[in-house]
Amino acid sequence: GENVEQHPSTLSVQEGDSAVIKCTYSDSASNYFPWYKQELGKRPQLIIDIRSNVGEKKDQRIAVTLNKTAKHFSLHITETQPEDSAVYFCAAPWGFGNEKLTFGTGTRLTIIP
Amino acid sequence: DTGVSQDPRHKITKRGQNVTFRCDPISEHNRLYWYRQTLGQGPEFLTYFQNEAQLEKSRLLSDRFSAERPKGSFSTLEIQRTEQGDSAMYLCASSASTGRRLEAFFGQGTRLTVV
Numbered sequence: 001g002e003n004v005e006q007h008p009s010t011l012s013v014q015e016g017d018s019a020v021i022k023c024t025y026s027d028s029a030s031n032y033f034p035w036y037k038q039e040l041g042k043r044p045q046l047i048i049d050i051r052s053n054v055g056e057k058k059d060q061r062i063a064v065t066l067n068k069t070a071k072h073f074s075l076h077i078t079e080t081q082p083e084d085s086a087v088y089f090c091a092a093p094w095g096f097g098n099e100k101l102t103f104g105t106g107t108r109l110t111i112i113p
Numbered sequence: 114d115t116g117v118s119q120d121p122r123h124k125i126t127k128r129g130q131n132v133t134f135r136c137d138p139i140s141e142h143n144r145l146y147w148y149r150q151t152l153g154q155g156p157e158f159l160t161y162f163q164n165e166a167q168l169e170k171s172r173l174l175s176d177r178f179s180a181e182r183p184k185g186s187f188s189t190l191e192i193q194r195t196e197q198g199d200s201a202m203y204l205c206a207s208s209a210s211t212g213r214r215l216e217a218f219f220g221q222g223t224r225l226t227v228v
Contacts, residue, residue, distance in 0.1 A: 005192060027189075032215045034215075034216070034217070036219075042217040042221070043117075043204070043220060043221045043222060044156065044204070044219045046216060046217070046218060047217070050213070051215075075222065089155045089156075091155070093215065095169065098215065099144060099146075099161060099208070099215075100146070100158045100161060100169065101156075101158065101217060102158070103155030103156050103157070104155055105153075105155055106153070106154070106155050
């Protein structure tokens with residue numbers, strides 16, 4: 001299967017500053033890397049993903065970068081706002097059709113007003 | 114609401130009882146997944162259906178767990194003879210098998226507490 005490591009486990013940033021969360025994966029065949037945001041008591045929500053044929057993808061204040069050689073990918077949130085406070089999970093697929101996801105252990109992001 | 118829905122949202126049961134959860138996926142999605150999430154951890158894969166066929170089961174899924182998707186639409190997850198270690202959030206997700214097939218969308222989950 002896939003092994004995904006995520007760092008840091010907790011992150012506090014001042015409102016308006018940037019936050020970066022990093023993940024590494026083990027299966028070089030993985031070709032899709034989603035990021036989920038989970039607020040307390042709510043469902044994991046897909047916020048951005050990247051496929052292995054690109055190195056970076058942006059969506060407004062969030063971006064994801066991928067380094068396939070080093071097998072790591074990162075989530076970048078710029079101009080952070082209080083509503084960005086949540087737990088963020090990275091994931092990588094595994095299995096014959098890459099349908100199943102292995103998740104990282106999560107990063108609890110706190111935005112300090 | 115056209116997202117993934119799960120029922121019940123919360124379930125408290127006594128150890129040794131059987132429980133059953135239901136998941137209704139996004140209507141056009143033919144792939145359905147069950148994950149389990151414990152406090153402070155990411156979701157862990159349990160099992161996966163494509164249409165009505167159960168294609169894979171994790172080693173986490175003991176013999177006390179069974180999942181079905183009889184008509185390729187909704188799915189049920191049953192846990193027999195519940196144990197305290199079964200206490201967790203059980204999440205269902207669905208995805209398409211064509212197009213943007215890798216995007217999995219989660220339901221709100223069923224929080225199980227075994228007392």
